[in-house]
Amino acid sequence: MSDAPLRHAEPFDPPGEPWVRVSPRLATLRRLLTVVGGLLGVAVLTAVAWLIATWLAVVVAIAGLALLVWVWVAVGRRVRSWGYAERAEDLLVTQGILVRRLVVVPYGRMQFVDVTAGPLDRRFGLATVQLHTAAAATDAQIPGLVPEEAARLRDRLAARGEAGAAGV
Amino acid sequence: MSESPLAAPAAAPAGAGAEAGFRRLHPFTPVLRGWKIFAAAFAIGLQQAYGDISFGWLLTAVALSIPVGVVYGWASWRATKYRVGDEDLRLETGVFRKRSRRVRLDRLQAVDVVRPFIARVLGLAELRLEVAGGSSAEAPLAYLSEQDALRLRAELLARAAGLHHETPEAPEVVLLQVPLARLVEATVRSVAVIGSVISLVVVVVVAIVVGEWSVLTFVVPFGLTVVPVTVRQILAHFGFTVAESPDGLRLRHGLIETRSQTVPPGRVQAVRIVEPWLWRSQDWVRIDVDVAGYVGENQNRAATLCPVAPRAEALQVLARVLPGVDIAAVPLTGVPEQARWLDPVAWRQLGVGADERVLVTRTGRFTRVTDVVLHEKVQSVRLTQGPVQRRLGLASVHLDTTPGPVNATAEHRPAGEARALVDAEVARARVARAAARPDRWMSPPGGSATPTVTR
Numbered sequence: 034m035s036d037a038p039l040r041h042a043e044p045f046d047p048p049g050e051p052w053v054r055v056s057p058r059l060a061t062l063r064r065l066l067t068v069v070g071g072l073l074g075v076a077v078l079t080a081v082a083w084l085i086a087t088w089l090a091v092v093v094a095i096a097g098l099a100l101l102v103w104v105w106v107a108v109g110r111r112v113r114s115w116g117y118a119e120r121a122e123d124l125l126v127t128q129g130i131l132v133r134r135l136v137v138v139p140y141g142r143m144q145f146v147d148v149t150a151g152p153l154d155r156r157f158g159l160a161t162v163q164l165h166t167a168a169a170a171t172d173a174q175i176p177g178l179v180p181e182e183a184a185r186l187r188d189r190l191a192a193r194g195e196a197g198a199a200g201v
Numbered sequence: 202m203s204e205s206p207l208a209a210p211a212a213a214p215a216g217a218g219a220e221a222g223f224r225r226l227h228p229f230t231p232v233l234r235g236w237k238i239f240a241a242a243f244a245i246g247l248q249q250a251y252g253d254i255s256f257g258w259l260l261t262a263v264a265l266s267i268p269v270g271v272v273y274g275w276a277s278w279r280a281t282k283y284r285v286g287d288e289d290l291r292l293e294t295g296v297f298r299k300r301s302r303r304v305r306l307d308r309l310q311a312v313d314v315v316r317p318f319i320a321r322v323l324g325l326a327e328l329r330l331e332v333a334g335g336s337s338a339e340a341p342l343a344y345l346s347e348q349d350a351l352r353l354r355a356e357l358l359a360r361a362a363g364l365h366h367e368t369p370e371a372p373e374v375v376l377l378q379v380p381l382a383r384l385v386e387a388t389v390r391s392v393a394v395i396g397s398v399i400s401l402v403v404v405v406v407v408a409i410v411v412g413e414w415s416v417l418t419f420v421v422p423f424g425l426t427v428v429p430v431t432v433r434q435i436l437a438h439f440g441f442t443v444a445e446s447p448d449g450l451r452l453r454h455g456l457i458e459t460r461s462q463t464v465p466p467g468r469v470q471a472v473r474i475v476e477p478w479l480w481r482s483q484d485w486v487r488i489d490v491d492v493a494g495y496v497g498e499n500q501n502r503a504a505t506l507c508p509v510a511p512r513a514e515a516l517q518v519l520a521r522v523l524p525g526v527d528i529a530a531v532p533l534t535g536v537p538e539q540a541r542w543l544d545p546v547a548w549r550q551l552g553v554g555a556d557e558r559v560l561v562t563r564t565g566r567f568t569r570v571t572d573v574v575l576h577e578k579v580q581s582v583r584l585t586q587g588p589v590q591r592r593l594g595l596a597s598v599h600l601d602t603t604p605g606p607v608n609a610t611a612e613h614r615p616a617g618e619a620r621a622l623v624d625a626e627v628a629r630a631r632v633a634r635a636a637a638r639p640d641r642w643m644s645p646p647g648g649s650a651t652p653t654v655t656r
Contacts, residue, residue, distance in 0.1 A: 044584060044596050044620040122631055133591070135584040135620075137627050141634060142580050167333055167493060168580035168601035 045133050048125055052116025059177030060112040062157045064105055071101045117175050124164065124190065126173045136173050140193035142166045148183050162186050223282040223293075229323055230281075230344045231274025236319070239263070239270065283342060285356060285366070290330060292340045304340045306361040307640040308332050310468050310494035313503065314350050314461040321459065326350040330357070331494020333603060358448045358463060363641030373446035376518050377510060379438065383485075387509035388434050390479040397427040438508040445521050447643070452506070462503060466642045468492055469522050470578040471607035472506070474515070478567040486515045490522070491605030504606050523559065528573055531561045539593040540613035553598070553611035553622070558633070560600060560626060562609045572609040574600045576626070576633035584623050586616065598622050 075097030083090040110130050118125045123139045143164055150160040160183035164173040178186065243263060276296045284291045290304045311331040320326060327343035328350045345353065355370035388394070401423055408416045439456035449465035470491040480486070488506040495503040506522065507515055519528065533552035540548040547566040554561050560579075562572045579600050586596040596619035600609040614622065 044586065044616040046620070048624075123627060131588055133586045135623070136581055137583075137623060138581045139627070139631065139634070166580040166601065167603045169604050170583070170599065170601040171581040172583070173581065 045127055045135055047116070048118055048120060050118060052118055052127060055112060055115045055175065055177030056159060056179055057112065058157050059115075059159055060109045062153060062159065063108045063112065066153075067104050067108060068101060071097070071104065075101065112177060115175065115177065119186075119189070124173065126175055134172070136171065138164050138166060138171060138173050140190065140196070143190060143194040146187050146190050146194075148187050150180065150183075160184075162190075164190065222284045222286075223291075224284065226278060226281055226283075226342065227325055227344050227346050227349070228278065229325060231271070231278045233320060233323065233325065233344055235270055235274045239267070242266070283340075285353070285360065287360060287366075290340060290357065292342070302340060304330055304332055306357065307363075309357065309361045309465065311465070311492050311503075312354050312357055312463045314354060316347075316455075316459045316461075318457045320344055328353055331492070333493035354463065358465065361465065361641065362448065362643040363639075364643050371446040371448045373444040373451055375442060375444045376521060377441075377443040377507060377514055379441040379508060379510065381439065383509055384438055384441070385435055387480060387483075387485060388431055390483075391477065392479065394427060394431055395479070397423050434508075437502065438505070441508055443507060443518055449642075450506075450522060454508075460502070464490075464492055467638050467640075469575075470605065471572065471574040471602045471609065472519060472523065473607045474519075474528075474571040474573070476569040476571075480509070484512050485509050486512050488515055488519065489606040491602050491607045493603040496604050523573070523575065526556075526558045526573070526575075528559070528561060528571070531556050531559065533561060533563055536595075536613045537615055539595060542593060543589060543595070543613055548613070551612055553614065555626070555629065557629070560609065560629075562600075562611050564610075564612065572607050574602055574607065574609045576629045577637040578602055579626065579630040582623050582626050582630070584619055590616075596620070598626070600626065 075094060078097060079090050079094045082093040107130070114130050114133075115126075115128045117127070122141075123137050125135065125137050127133070127135045144167055145165050147163040147165070148160055149163070154160060158179055159176070160178050160180045161174060161176040162178055162183050163175075165171065166173075175186070243259075273296065277294075280294060280296050280299070282293045289306055292302045292304070294300050294302075309330060310333055311329075313329040313331065315327045315329060316325070317327070324347050325344040326347050327341060328345055329342075330340040332340075342350075342353070351370070355368075356366045358371075359368040360366050401420060404416055404419045408414055436456045437458075437460075438454050441454040442452070444451040444453075449463055449468065452460075452462040452464075454460055470493060472491075473489040475487040475489065476485075477487075486507075487509055489504050490506045492504065507518055510518070516529065520526070531554045533554040536548060536551045538548075540551065544551065547564060550564060550566055550569065552563040555576075557576075559573050559575055564570050579602065581601045583599040583601065584596055585599065590596055590613065593613075594616050595613045596616045598611040598614060598619050602609065611619070611622065
């Protein structure tokens with residue numbers, strides 16, 4: 034590498050400035066969804082187990098609740114793993130606990146930017162920004178943004194994309 | 202193109218529309234499109250007829266649908282019009298739902314002239330304009346007479362290049378021709394074909410020795426799978442010719458359905474060099490390319506730059522496609538020994554390297570695959586690390602390009618080096634994009650996008 038830039042101690046370190054993290058409300062929303070769904074599932078399984086044997090029901094209930102606690106913690110870690118950084122020429126997005134990912138998208142390569150917010154997202158004041166390039170493999174999605182930040186990011190990305198646009 | 206008229210004015214062909222400049226497709230179009238639908242309907246009907254419908258009913262149904270089909274075909278032909286302007290091609294279609302499409306000519310990725318067998322008999326051809334981002338050919342003009350198709354192609358390419366539209370078709374230099382014997386031998390030298398032939402021989406021998414002739418029914422699946430695939434490949438790549446002209450790369454191939462592709466300069470996004478195991482003794486290679494317009498079913502048929510050629514010849518063609526790039530001179534670095542846990546078969550073959558123009562990745566133990574991506578064509582750069590990779594201190598770098606056969610991934614690099622590679626590639630891509638040639642390839646670099654009149 035002739036122009037070797039900054040050395041990074043860790044491969045997923047931020048590019049100079051720290052990562053901008055997403056809203057912790059995303060964790061609340063996702064925990065709510067998994068807990069509601071999970072409790073229902075545990076209840077049904079426990080009831081089925083009850084028909085077979087009482088001790089089995091106890092085992093199923095304890096295992097199910099333990100799993101839910103683990104999911105509660107894992108969702109928090111997963112949401113905290115999202116981060117993005119706007120640089121002069123490109124946007125960096127990182128995510129993932131088990132499989133870690135980092136994507137660098139030059140502004141000039143952006144084809145369009147999507148902002149989406151489902152009904153529950155809106156209730157929680159959240160929105161998702163997704164960048165699309167001419168490559169299908171580009172996986173640059175930032176969930177859990179407050180709507181103002183999502184709109185600001187969209188406009189800024191669009192403006193910078195316009196300035197640096199190149200043909201395919 | 203021998204029959205292409207030099208300096209022919211873009212005269213409106215027969216059936217020019219009432220509106221200024223709009224032209225129609227060839228009047229045989231509905232016949233050519235319609236017979237397929239009738240054949241399909243007839244085939245489906247025939248299958249049904251084994252069940253409950255009698256053959257007479259079927260004939261009546263087909264006979265009744267013919268006038269409807271003829272009227273609709275005629276109306277559809279009347280409704281389809283196209284017009285070529287300085288900046289764009291307008292295409293209007295639809296009988297009930299009108300659709301008007303505008304294709305920007307400076308964004309043209311490729312122009313293909315496809316001639317299916319029946320169209321050839323009638324002297325017709327289909328012109329396909331490929332632009333980035335569609336799911337299939339964005340503006341297929343099917344069908345035109347052959348002269349119109351060739352004239353229109355020359356006009357579109359001249360306008361897309363930023364030249365006057367009456368500029369005659371550019372001259373070409375043939376770079377490569379694939380002889381039939383080599384094509385057949387290369388197609389047969391595949392593990393699938395040789396494996397099938399061996400198992401076929403085994404089946405026949407077993408049948409003779411044991412005297413159990415029912416074993417021979419195993420021959421049927423062979424005849425239904427391997428043979429048609431092999432034959433289709435040979436027919437599609439028959440007479441493969443690669444030529445170069447100022448309009449770009451020209452590929453011509455096909456025996457029954459012929460295809461003549463023109464890929465303008467700067468439209469090749471990435472290149473893949475494939476060296477199958479059974480070709481190694483001959484030192485033959487295949488070259489596939491990513492061109493933004495070739496997607497979907499078209500990708501498999503159109504993305505081959507050279508089906509089989511000796512390495513030296515193939516690299517010469519590549520040197521014309523990617524001017525100033527010497528792939529053999531790019532030094533590749535391998536991966537550390539920890540990678541053996543993740544890729545025990547091919548870890549010694551993994552490698553990546555870059556120079557000022559391209560990034561090269563290599564993989565594959567038996568079928569060796571080399572991917573080459575131009576820095577200016579990189580859409581995004583990704584770094585990924587799975588749990589096992591993390592334990593081993595490795596990570597993978599992906600260069601995302603437009604959809605196509607090329608998938609440039611530098612697997613299992615040392616993690617710190619991988620991140621440095623990402624940062625370096627982003628920097629190189631930025632520099633390369635700034636220096637990239639304009640979309641209108643004949644206009645001066647960095648100049649305005651307005652068409653110039655001289656060649």
